[in-house]
Amino acid sequence: MSIDSRIVNDLVANGISFVTTVPCKQLADVIDEVDRRPEIMHVPSNKEDEGMGLCAGAFMGGKRPAIIMQNTAIGVTINTLATLTQFYRMPLPMLISYRGELREPVACQVEMAVHTKALLAQLNIPTYHFHWQKDVEELDNILKYTFMCSKPVAILTDANFWGGYGDQ
Amino acid sequence: MIRSEILREIAPVIRDHLVVCNIGIPSQELHAIDDQPTNFYMLGTMGLASSIGLGLALAQPKKVIAIDGDGSVLTNLGTLPTIANNSANNYILLIIDNGSYGSTGDQPTYAGKKTSLTAVAKACGCDNVIECRAEDTKKVLEEALAGDRMTVIVSKCESGNAKMPVITLDPVVIRHRFMEAVKA
Numbered sequence A: 001m002s003i004d005s006r007i008v009n010d011l012v013a014n015g016i017s018f019v020t021t022v023p024c025k026q027l028a029d030v031i032d033e034v035d036r037r038p039e040i041m042h043v044p045s046n047k048e049d050e051g052m053g054l055c056a057g058a059f060m061g062g063k064r065p066a067i068i069m070q071n072t073a074i075g076v077t078i079n080t081l082a083t084l085t086q087f088y089r090m091p092l093p094m095l096i097s098y099r100g101e102l103r104e105p106v107a108c109q110v111e112m113a114v115h116t117k118a119l120l121a122q123l124n125i126p127t128y129h130f131h132w133q134k135d136v137e138e139l140d141n142i143l144k145y146t147f148m149c150s151k152p153v154a155i156l157t158d159a160n161f162w163g164g165y166g167d168q
Numbered sequence B: 001m002i003r004s005e006i007l008r009e010i011a012p013v014i015r016d017h018l019v020v021c022n023i024g025i026p027s028q029e030l031h032a033i034d035d036q037p038t039n040f041y042m043l044g045t046m047g048l049a050s051s052i053g054l055g056l057a058l059a060q061p062k063k064v065i066a067i068d069g070d071g072s073v074l075t076n077l078g079t080l081p082t083i084a085n086n087s088a089n090n091y092i093l094l095i096i097d098n099g100s101y102g103s104t105g106d107q108p109t110y111a112g113k114k115t116s117l118t119a120v121a122k123a124c125g126c127d128n129v130i131e132c133r134a135e136d137t138k139k140v141l142e143e144a145l146a147g148d149r150m151t152v153i154v155s156k157c158e159s160g161n162a163k164m165p166v167i168t169l170d171p172v173v174i175r176h177r178f179m180e181a182v183k184a
């Protein structure tokens, strides 16, 4: 089974039925997979804080939400994470491409990568880092944990996890 | 007519519906005028009332009214294409356009100058956009509620704020009672 189907299977198995996304090259296939699944309402957003607003509404409407985004979006969403998701205590799994880590071809991505874990730690956001493909085995437990504690939780997925950047 | 007068007029129309209300004085005014468990008050996060409202409307069948401000829509303009392209016929976005950032001291917004949020919403693909005078807001909202069509209402009013107390309800309590009302 592809890693993308495996991830989306775990989302569906955990009752996630509302997913918002802002693309990253690294996330293209998993986003396609989300879009293909009839169990999931996929609502692309224009900015990740907007996406977190959509997720908050969907959650209050009775759906389990998730957001798929790039780690650069941490810079966009700190206010929303603190004053909406955390302040009102809402669960939000965040599947995040961890750009700027090992095997990254674009130097600028490193500039946010070096802040990513520090910012998440400062926000007291439980954070998991997938580096090897087998790390995906933890996803099911992470999703259960997220809805158990009603917090935003970060799953950082680096280039090595996704199998590099092809020929780059 | 200022925002609080509009809220007072529409209170009986919206009280039985799910309402997501804009940050700051708008929420304080609505809370003081007619607090309801069906009201979700935003205590922070400027700009996301329309997004929260859309997510809620897409997730369940009850009618949802997001009461937003011109300044907040301007800060999250990306919301309008998302609303236009994800049809939720149980969704009404009411933009109270006082041409200012009311909560922070009535500083002018561009919506009070050359920018028309009505035209922006139409250009974003929202195909049922109604601009009205503050005085007509109640009637326009009643008509929108009677129809089964996603509607964006831009209500042009004067800037000014009523003096109302800060909301001291715990956010988790606001969220919990709101979710119970959604399920009811």
Ligand SMILES: Cc1ncc(C[n+]2csc(CCOP(=O)(O)OP(=O)(O)O)c2C)c(N)n1
Binding pocket: A079, B003, B022, B023, B024, B025, B026, B044, B045, B046, B068, B069, B070, B071, B072, B073, B096, B098, B100, B101, B102, B103, B104
């Ligand atoms: C990111 C951010 N910037 C600025 C503020 C301060 N702020 C709170 S409410 C508000 C004005 C909102 O204006 P509008 O949406 O037009 O509502 P009005 O009060 O005019 O009805 C501002 C600037 C904030 N809360 N968050």
Ligand SMILES: [Mg+2]
Binding pocket: B069, B070, B071, B096, B097, B098, B099, B100, B101, B102
């Ligand atoms: Mg305003």
